[in-house]
Amino acid sequence: MSQKTFEFRCPIYGFVTLSEWEREIISQPAFQRLRRIGQLAFTNYVYPGAMHTRFEHSLGVMHMATMLYDGIVARSRELLESEFGYNDTGFERYRALARLVALLHDVGHSPFSHPGEEIFSPKDDSVESERYAHEDYSTAIIRHHFKEVINNHPVNDNYRFTADEVAALLEGSADTKSALFWRDLVTSQMDADRMDYLLRDSHHAGVDYGRYDWRRLVQTVEAVPGVRGGSPTLGVSEGGLHAAEGLIIARYFMFTQVYFHKTRVAYDHHLKEALKEILPDGRFPPPTPDLLDEYLDWDDWRVLGALKNGGGGEHGRRILDRDHYREIWHTPEIPGPVDEKKLKLQRDELGNLVAAEIPAEKSWYNTGSSDIPILTENPVRERKPLSYFSSVAKSIKLINQTRLYVKDEDRDEAKRRLRKEGDDNG
Structure with missing residues (x-):
């Protein structure tokens, strides 16, 4: 037909x-x-x-x-x-x-x-x-x-x-x-x-x-x-x-x-x-x-x-x-143990100001059986x-970034707390 x-x-x-x-x-x-x-x-x-x-x-x-x-x-x-x-x-x-x-x-x-x-x-x-x-x-x-x-x-x-x-x-x-x-x-x-x-x-x-x-x-x-x-x-x-x-x-x-x-x-x-x-x-x-x-x-x-x-x-x-909620802090794309420790410190310092904790996890390319x-x-x-x-395909790693967000009206206080935490550890 x-x-x-x-x-x-x-x-x-x-x-x-x-x-x-x-x-x-x-x-x-x-x-x-x-x-x-x-x-x-x-x-x-x-x-x-x-x-x-x-x-x-x-x-x-x-x-x-x-x-x-x-x-x-x-x-x-x-x-x-x-x-x-x-x-x-x-x-x-x-x-x-x-x-x-x-x-x-x-x-x-x-x-x-x-x-x-x-x-x-x-x-x-x-x-x-x-x-x-x-x-x-x-x-x-x-x-x-x-x-x-x-x-x-x-x-x-x-x-x-x-x-x-x-x-x-x-x-x-x-x-x-x-x-x-x-x-x-x-x-x-x-x-x-x-x-x-x-x-x-x-x-x-x-x-x-x-x-x-x-x-x-x-x-x-x-x-x-x-x-x-x-x-x-x-x-x-x-x-x-x-x-x-x-x-x-x-x-x-x-x-x-x-x-x-x-x-x-x-x-x-x-x-x-x-x-x-x-x-x-x-x-x-x-x-x-x-x-x-x-x-x-x-x-x-x-x-x-x-x-x-x-x-x-x-x-x-x-x-x-x-x-919308505003990002106040984030880990690197590929966090290490030190970054994970700092995430906990920042989370604790911000306390109840954290409105959302949003992960960004993605593998861009998988080697092994699904390799092109x-x-x-x-x-x-x-x-x-x-x-x-x-070398591009071999070097790709899983991204596992974490972002902390606060309400817009809490941004100034959140920045103050993070600066204080930085000063205390500086």
């Missing part, structure tokens, strides 16, 4: 093309909701241009995943045919499947994206229970709210995959290696998700920190043979090594300068506390079939309306009045981890 195509303007790639089927998918209410889910919460209070949404990011991830897919097939077709038995029909099928997984990967995000995840429901009633993640909501929504438009669309007569297959690939439960290989396009250290959000967030925030040579990565991405007879994985040829390093460095800078900005994380704290006041039982409902509609009713607009009506308590008022594989070119083609070549 031939399809019409539709083009959307995109500030990152110029144009993003959708098929008629994909256009019907994004027209579903559960996808249109992403127009009302901000990508970066209240980051626009610091970087005013950061007003973009999960809607445009999802289109961008689909576009980036498609470029990566086409590059892999162009350079690794013979390997994929021998490993997975693909023919032309198989390549077309998995291309369509990969596009839908990329397009729908974020449909489960809560209002204002990541800050709301801290108040997702626990998976069971135990005290230490793991909470649901937005991926759990995404896969449940795909299975229940996109089932009809995926399973029964006439175009799918060409591919014959189901909404459950889309969700299974996203969550990593697909039952074939030939399908799971493509999961790396949306869940790896060089996936289309982070490749798009770094570029897009950087563009809208008006900073250059998230820029890297994405075109070179698209030109050098390959299926790299597995270790000791294992399945191939997503990697790059040696010519893309420095572009892969650039992606890691861009992610580090975006987290330290934008995502972990001291004011932005203060608003994340206020939002989390305000949501506890607004939501029934102080948390989002779990992603069970009977509660998905209730969850999908929540978006940024509804939360802002509740804040405007006074439903968020003190923290909601602070968001509306831009009266590099396919060397000389003297023979063989697989090596990026960290084998890259």
Whole structure:
């Protein structure tokens, strides 16, 4: 069945093309909701241009995943045919499947994206229970709210995959290696998700920190043979090594300068506390079939309306009045024992003036089994981890910074106490 195509303007790639089927998918209410889910919460209070949404990011991830897919097939077709038995029909099928997984990967995000995840429901009633993640909501929504438009669309007569297959690939439960290989396009250290959000967030925030040579990565991405007879994985040829390093460095800078900005994380704290006041039982409902509609009713607009009506308590008022907590002291990004001791001293000296203690913990890159594989070119083609070549990848350490915040009206007294503590130890 031939399809019409539709083009959307995109500030990152110029144009993003959708098929008629994909256009019907994004027209579903559960996808249109992403127009009302901000990508970066209240980051626009610091970087005013950061007003973009999960809607445009999802289109961008689909576009980036498609470029990566086409590059892999162009350079690794013979390997994929021998490993997975693909023919032309198989390549077309998995291309369509990969596009839908990329397009729908974020449909489960809560209002204002990541800050709301801290108040997702626990998976069971135990005290230490793991909470649901937005991926759990995404896969449940795909299975229940996109089932009809995926399973029964006439175009799918060409591919014959189901909404459950889309969700299974996203969550990593697909039952074939030939399908799971493509999961790396949306869940790896060089996936289309982070490749798009770094570029897009950087563009809208008006900073250059998230820029890297994405075109070179698209030109050098390959299926790299597995270790000791294992399945191939997503990697790059040696010519893309420095572009892969650039992606890691861009992610580090975006987290330290934008995502972990001291004011932005203060608003994340206020939002989390305000949501506890607004939501029934102080948390989002779990992603069970009977509660998905209730969850999908929540978006940024509804939360802002509740804040405007006074439903968020003190923290909601602070968001509306831009009266956020102020950082008064912080540890280094990688604190040592002396820094941990000083944190305790500062905390004790400030006493009841500490309004919030906010950690910033992130690993920018993981070596080991998830290390980006590099396919060397000389003297023979063989697989090596990026960290084998890259001093950047080898030197990256976990950031575990702690910040102490006080109310604006307490800043002068807080500074006085910290100066006194410094004088007493000087």
